[in-house]
Amino acid sequence: MKKVIGLDxxxxxxxxxxxxxxxxxxxxxxxxxxxxxxQDFIERLKIALGDLxxxxxxGVGAPNGNPLRGTIELAPNLKWKGIxxxxxxxxxxxxxxxxxxxxxxxxxxGELKYGSARGMKNFISVTLGTGLGSGYVVDGKLMTGHSGxxxxxxxxxxxxxxxxxxxxRRGCLETYxxxxxxxxxxxxxGGELTTSKEVAEAAGRGDTKAIQAFDETxxxxxxxxxxxxxxxxxxxxxxFGGLAQAKELLINPLEKYFALNLHNIFxxxxxxxxxxxxxNDAAILGASSLEG
Amino acid sequence: MKKVIGLDxxxxxxxxxxxxxxxxxxxxxxxxxxxxxxQDFIERLKIALGDLxxxxxxGVGAPNGNPLRGTIELAPNLKWKGIxxxxxxxxxxxxxxxxxxxxxxxxxxGELKYGSARGMKNFISVTLGTGLGSGYVVDGKLMTGHSGxxxxxxxxxxxxxxxxxxxxRRGCLETYxxxxxxxxxxxxxGGELTTSKEVAEAAGRGDTKAIQAFDETxxxxxxxxxxxxxxxxxxxxxxFGGLAQAKELLINPLEKYFALNLHNIFxxxxxxxxxxxxxNDAAILGASSLEG
Numbered sequence: 261m262k263k264v265i266g267l268d269x270x271x272x273x274x275x276x277x278x279x280x281x282x283x284x285x286x287x288x289x290x291x292x293x294x295x296x297x298x299q300d301f302i303e304r305l306k307i308a309l310g311d312l313x314x315x316x317x318x319g320v321g322a323p324n325g326n327p328l329r330g331t332i333e334l335a336p337n338l339k340w341k342g343i344x345x346x347x348x349x350x351x352x353x354x355x356x357x358x359x360x361x362x363x364x365x366x367x368x369x370g371e372l373k374y375g376s377a378r379g380m381k382n383f384i385s386v387t388l389g390t391g392l393g394s395g396y397v398v399d400g401k402l403m404t405g406h407s408g409x410x411x412x413x414x415x416x417x418x419x420x421x422x423x424x425x426x427x428x429r430r431g432c433l434e435t436y437x438x439x440x441x442x443x444x445x446x447x448x449x450g451g452e453l454t455t456s457k458e459v460a461e462a463a464g465r466g467d468t469k470a471i472q473a474f475d476e477t478x479x480x481x482x483x484x485x486x487x488x489x490x491x492x493x494x495x496x497x498x499x500f501g502g503l504a505q506a507k508e509l510l511i512n513p514l515e516k517y518f519a520l521n522l523h524n525i526f527x528x529x530x531x532x533x534x535x536x537x538x539x540n541d542a543a544i545l546g547a548s549s550l551e552g
Numbered sequence: 553m554k555k556v557i558g559l560d561x562x563x564x565x566x567x568x569x570x571x572x573x574x575x576x577x578x579x580x581x582x583x584x585x586x587x588x589x590x591q592d593f594i595e596r597l598k599i600a601l602g603d604l605x606x607x608x609x610x611g612v613g614a615p616n617g618n619p620l621r622g623t624i625e626l627a628p629n630l631k632w633k634g635i636x637x638x639x640x641x642x643x644x645x646x647x648x649x650x651x652x653x654x655x656x657x658x659x660x661x662g663e664l665k666y667g668s669a670r671g672m673k674n675f676i677s678v679t680l681g682t683g684l685g686s687g688y689v690v691d692g693k694l695m696t697g698h699s700g701x702x703x704x705x706x707x708x709x710x711x712x713x714x715x716x717x718x719x720x721r722r723g724c725l726e727t728y729x730x731x732x733x734x735x736x737x738x739x740x741x742g743g744e745l746t747t748s749k750e751v752a753e754a755a756g757r758g759d760t761k762a763i764q765a766f767d768e769t770x771x772x773x774x775x776x777x778x779x780x781x782x783x784x785x786x787x788x789x790x791x792f793g794g795l796a797q798a799k800e801l802l803i804n805p806l807e808k809y810f811a812l813n814l815h816n817i818f819x820x821x822x823x824x825x826x827x828x829x830x831x832n833d834a835a836i837l838g839a840s841s842l843e844g
Contacts, residue, residue: 324817333817382698396783398690398697405690405785406674407821412782415815417775427815483709488783490704491688493697523707523719525616525625529699 263314265356266548267305268363269322269346271337271390274301276308277544278315282374284541293339298346302353318350318358319550321366321543328408330360336426359550363387363543365402365411367535368395370546371498376536383494385535386413388501391426392434396492403492414438418484437481439503446473456503463509474509482517489526500535500542555606557648558840559597560655561614561638563629563682566593568600569836570607574666576833585631590638594645610642610650611842613658613835620700622652628718651842655679655835657694657703659827660687662838663790668828675786677827678705680793683718684726688784695784706730710776729773731795738765748795755801766801774809781818792827792834 263285267276274292277284290308294300324335330347332340347360361369368385371377377385381400387393392414396403403410414434415427422431423444435441439456446459449469453459463470485497503510515532522530537545555577559568566584569576582600586592616627622639624632639652653661660677663669669677673692679685684706688695695702706726707719714723715736727733731748738751741761745751755762777789795802807824814822829837 382702398695399693401691403690403784406787407785407818409817409821410674410783410785412785412815412817415782416779417813420775429813429815483712487708487779490707491702491780491783492695493699493702493704495698521709521721523704523721525701525704526699529701 262316262551264548264551265309265312265315265318266544266546266550267318267320267350268366268543268547269320269325269332269338270363270543271323274305275544276305277541277548278312279545279548282545284544287544296339296341298340298344298349301340302349305350306353312354312356315356317356317551318354319366319547320346320350320358320360321363321547321550322346322360323363324409325360325362325365326408327359327361327365327402327404330358332360357551361402361404361550362393362395362409362411363546364393365395365404366546366550367393367500367537367542368397368411368498368546369402369549370537370542371500371535372397373549374537374545375498375542376533377496377498380495382492383496383498384413384488384492385498385500386504388438388499388503390439392438396494398492413484413488416484416488418480433480433484437477437484442473442477442503445476446470449473460506460509471509474506475513478510478513479517482514483521485514485518485532486521486523489530490523493526494530496530497532498535499532500537504534554608554843556840556843557601557604557607557610558836558838559610559612559642560658560835560839561612561617561624561630562655562835563615566597567836568597569833569840570604571837571840574837576836579836588631588633590632590636590641593632594641597642598645604646604648607648609648609843610646611658611839612638612642612650612652613655613839613842614638614652615655616701617652617654617657618700619651619653619657619694619696622650624652649843653694653842654685654687654701654703655838656685657687657696658838658842659685659792659829659834660689660703660790660838661694661841662829662834663792663827664689665841666829666837667790667834668825669788669790672787674784675788675790676705676780676784677790677792678796680730680791680795682731684730688786690784705776705780708776708780710772725772725776729769729776734765734769734795737768738762741765752798752801763801766798767805770802770805771809774806774813777806777810777824778813778815781822782815785818786822788822789824790827791824792829796826 394413425432686705
C-alpha cells in the first residue's frame, strides 16, 4: 500500500490527510492565504504535516488547478496572483512527487477510486457549493482537454445576458445553480433571507417563494445537464455538496426536468446519483487519489 | 497498405469508395432506402461494389450510427425502422470485418487521419448541412460515451422554448445553425427565399435581412461553441459543409462572437478552422478511416 498526502486547497482554508488504501490515517487543516506569497503557505503546511516518514507522494486539488502544468492559474478566490507553479514548489519543499489538478477534478477521481463511480468509464461529478465545479471522466480517464481546464460546467452560459458572473461574463450556470445562486433567485422573488440553508429551511416550512427558488434552480440545472449529456453521454452524474442533499426540494424536481429535457437516444442511459464519498473526507480522498 | 471500403450512408443516397492509404481508387453511389428492408440495400450495395479482391475491411458512417454496437438506431431520415444491426449484416454479406459509427464521428476521424487535425489530441468536428452533426476527439480517441451517442452538439438546447426540432424537443442548436435554420431565421425576419444558397446570395448583394440572418446564426452558434469549449477544451473546432465556406457572412461574425463568449482561461487555447478534407471525398475517407 502506498502512503500519500491528499491536500485540498480551498479559498479560505486547506485540508490535508495522510491516506493509505483509502483510509485517512491522520488529518489536519490550515488557513490558505495569509498573504500573497505561496511560499508562506508551503512553510506553514510543512509544519502542519509533521512527520512524513513513509509518505511517498502528494496529490493536490486546487481552485483553477491545471493538471497539465501543475499550476494554479488566475484563481479569483485566492490572494496568490497570476500563475503559481504549486506542484513544483511543493515537490521542491517536500522532496516527493506531487500531482495537482483542480478541486472538482479531484472530486471526480475520488468518486472513481473510492466512491460510487468505481468501475464506471464515463461519468460526471458536480460539486455544488458557493459555486459549481465539475470533473468529467471519459473512457476511464479524467478529461483535461487541450488547455488542462476541461470540465468547467459552472462557466457554461445557462441564461444568455443573465446574471453577472465573477468571471466577467453573464449568465454562467454557477450564478444560478449554487448556494449563492439559489439565495439570489429567492431574493429576486421578493424573499429576504441571505443563506441557502435559511432558504432550504423556509422551503421546508412551506414558504412558496423558497420552494419556487429551488424549483427554478432545478429547471436551469436540468437544461444544462441534458446538454452536457448530449455532448459527453455519461453513465451517471454524481452530485456532491450541501445542496445535493436537498432531495425533495432540489433533486426530485431536477430529475423531473432532466427527463423532460433529455434527448430520446439518451433515455435510460444516464442517472443522477448522490456522491458516494463521505462529505468530510471527499476532498482529501479525491486529492490523494491523484497519487494513491 | 490496407485496402478498405469507406461507405457513407446518407438520408437519400449512399456513397462508397475503395480506399488505400488515403487515396480513393474507385468510387460509386446508390440510393439508400428503396424500401424498409436493410437487406435490400445490402444486396444492391454488393452489386455496386463489384470486384472486391484484396479488400480487407469496411468502415461505415451512418446517421444515428452507434459505434459501440455497430447499429443504426431510430434514424429519423431513413425508412429502416427501429434498431438495424448494420455492421453485423454487412459483415455477414461481405465476409470482411465491418466497423460502423455515426456520420459526424466518421468526419472527425477523417479529419484526424487525413485532414487538418493530424497530430491533434483534442478537437471537435462540426458538419453544417441540412442539420448539424459533430464528433469529438478526446485524448486522441473518438469520444463515444456510455451510450455510444456522445457528440450530439446539434441536439443541445440553444434557445430554451425555441423552435420545434425533429427530435420532438424545442430550441435544439440545429434548428438555428444549419442550412434549414438559416432559411427559417431569414423568413422570420420577413424574407421570402427558400434555400440557404439563395439567402447567401442575397446577403452577398447586400440584402440586410439576409446579412442579419447570418449574423444571428453566428451569435447562437458562438454561445454553444463557447459552452462546449468550457466542457471539453479542444485545441480546434473544425467546420465542414457548405455553410462553413461562408467566410465573411458566417465565419467572421462567428469568430467575433465566439471571442466575446469564451471564458478567460480558454483564450488563446482554441481556434475555429475550416476542415482540411476535400468536400467530395470527406465522407468516404472518414468512413474508411475507421478501418484503414
